[in-house]
Amino acid sequence: MQISRRNLLQAGAAGAVAFIATRSGAVASEGKIDQIKIGVGIDFPKTMDAARTSGILQSGLGETLLCYDTNMQIVPWLAKSYEQIDATTWRVKLRDNAVFWDGTPVTPRDIETSFRRIWEAVPGHKLLLSDKTVFEAEDDKTLILKLVEPQSDLPHMLASQEFKIHKAAGERSSIMTGPYKPETFVADERLVMVANPLHWGGKPAFSRIELRPIVDANARLLGLQSGELDVVNGMPPEMLGTLSGNLVGASKPSTRIHYLVVNQRNPIFGDKAVRKATSMAIDRQQVIDVALAGQGEALKGMFPSTIGVDVVEGFGTDKKEAARILDEAGWKVGSDGVRAKDGVPLAFTIFSYASRAEMTPISVAVSIQLNALGYKTTVQEVRDIREPMKGPWDVCIISTNAMGAGPQRTFLNSLVKGAPEGFGGYENQELETTVRSLRSETDPAKAAALFRRAQEIVLNDVANIYLLTPPQTVMWSKDKVSEVVVHPASSYFIRPDLILSAD
Numbered sequence: 001m002q003i004s005r006r007n008l009l010q011a012g013a014a015g016a017v018a019f020i021a022t023r024s025g026a027v028a029s030e031g032k033i034d035q036i037k038i039g040v041g042i043d044f045p046k047t048m049d050a051a052r053t054s055g056i057l058q059s060g061l062g063e064t065l066l067c068y069d070t071n072m073q074i075v076p077w078l079a080k081s082y083e084q085i086d087a088t089t090w091r092v093k094l095r096d097n098a099v100f101w102d103g104t105p106v107t108p109r110d111i112e113t114s115f116r117r118i119w120e121a122v123p124g125h126k127l128l129l130s131d132k133t134v135f136e137a138e139d140d141k142t143l144i145l146k147l148v149e150p151q152s153d154l155p156h157m158l159a160s161q162e163f164k165i166h167k168a169a170g171e172r173s174s175i176m177t178g179p180y181k182p183e184t185f186v187a188d189e190r191l192v193m194v195a196n197p198l199h200w201g202g203k204p205a206f207s208r209i210e211l212r213p214i215v216d217a218n219a220r221l222l223g224l225q226s227g228e229l230d231v232v233n234g235m236p237p238e239m240l241g242t243l244s245g246n247l248v249g250a251s252k253p254s255t256r257i258h259y260l261v262v263n264q265r266n267p268i269f270g271d272k273a274v275r276k277a278t279s280m281a282i283d284r285q286q287v288i289d290v291a292l293a294g295q296g297e298a299l300k301g302m303f304p305s306t307i308g309v310d311v312v313e314g315f316g317t318d319k320k321e322a323a324r325i326l327d328e329a330g331w332k333v334g335s336d337g338v339r340a341k342d343g344v345p346l347a348f349t350i351f352s353y354a355s356r357a358e359m360t361p362i363s364v365a366v367s368i369q370l371n372a373l374g375y376k377t378t379v380q381e382v383r384d385i386r387e388p389m390k391g392p393w394d395v396c397i398i399s400t401n402a403m404g405a406g407p408q409r410t411f412l413n414s415l416v417k418g419a420p421e422g423f424g425g426y427e428n429q430e431l432e433t434t435v436r437s438l439r440s441e442t443d444p445a446k447a448a449a450l451f452r453r454a455q456e457i458v459l460n461d462v463a464n465i466y467l468l469t470p471p472q473t474v475m476w477s478k479d480k481v482s483e484v485v486v487h488p489a490s491s492y493f494i495r496p497d498l499i500l501s502a503d
Contacts, residue, residue, distance in 0.1 A: 417432060
């Protein structure tokens with residue numbers, strides 16, 4: 001069945017929008033304009049507690065020890081250098097002028113306190129780095145990390161957005177180190193930030209930035225067109241064609257992946273044949289064409305090409321084979337056109353959410369394709385994708401940064417036992433053993449083989465149904481901002497080197 005953009009929207013997509021929240025950066029060089037307003041679609045902080053919320057790095061408030069540059073290479077950030085001493089010992093030197101917003105210097109003890117607060121707040125992050133790690137101060141600016149076991153991906157963990165360096169400042173608040181600090185914060189409404197004059201990189205040129213969470217991408221675009229907003233992110237790439245005059249935009253391949261997580265506790269998806277057939281029934285490129293205006297990358301396996309790893313390919317699209325697998329497994333098409341097995345129809349709801357504008361159109365496009373093969377699916381949009389998971393649920397569309405803390409994070413975050421986003425209940429002992437071996441393997445050839453094997457296990461089990469990589473898209477007014485350099489990773493939005501001021 002061919003799907004057009006018209007019948008996609010008629011099928012129930014929420015508006016004509018389709019895209020992911022982008023992340024680029026923000027601060028200016030010397031210019032006439034030093035205050036800007038930014039409309040964001042997602043990753044707006046829920047609190048000012050760095051241990052308990054996302055959106056802190058994206059907002060320019062917090063920093064990690066290391067980070068990824070625009071070529072996705074690990075570079076120092078709050079640290080000025082790092083080195084491996086032996087298999088389980090690493091040395092991290094902090095920047096001499098790294099201080100918190102209150103002017104106190106960042107010390108090795110502060111790093112340990114930050115990590116321990118984060119482990120307490122989100123125990124699942126112990127999978128990224130063990131809470132048995134020993135922190136020692138070699139001097140006031142040098143931290144020695146002694147690991148429980150060799151961990152070749154430690155630099156990626158130190159760049160993970162989860163491990164933001166901070167101090168507690170009362171309930172649900174933190175003192176951080178970023179180029180901006182909060183002046184006014186109203187949850188789900190606005191965040192006004194002012195320049196941090198003590199930042200190790202120097203005072204940023206924009207004196208004030210206001211962030212506004214605006215779920216609807218059309219509303220963000222209207223805000224930009226009216227002059228109410230100066231920069232908007234998370235925009236559908238198709239909207240680039242609507243810009244004119246001083247309104248411009250940029251789009252870049254991202255490191256983010258969108259996928260379907262299926263509830264394997266549900267008898268339907270406890271059947272591997274259904275999971276495999278469902279994956280093979282989806283034409284990912286067609287989904288991109290109708291929901292992302294042709295911009296994006298169809299995933300061949302678990303990972304996008306943008307992160308530079310050896311990607312193991314999955315099953316690909318084969319609708320005839322998908323139908324054969326379902327028939328063979330007993331899921332036969334009935335007189336009503338719907339497949340059923342032992343009286344149970346192949347019917348389920350795909351839950352989507354509005355804050356990433358493209359999620360519902362993608363879900364609807366998938367639903368149309370599946371229904372053409374005898375499924376009976378519906379799409380339901382919710383505000384928070386975790387809400388349906390508190391009760392009975394079937395399928396949810398999820399988005400994650402495949403390079404949030406190195407490619408191994410995808411396994412640690414959603415696929416191993418106890419993973420923070422292991423929503424579908426998937427478990428595989430061979431995967432546990434393989435990932436554990438991968439993390440401690442220092443030989444590149446052996447590590448590459450283990451990484452491939454981990455992918456093969458997940459794809460053969462059809463643990464999740466991986467769909468596509470969206471682009472990062474930002475739009476801005478040249479009256480206020482001369483250029484935005486789009487970063488492929490969504491963790492870096494407000495950064496001194498990513499937005500330049502007007503001349």
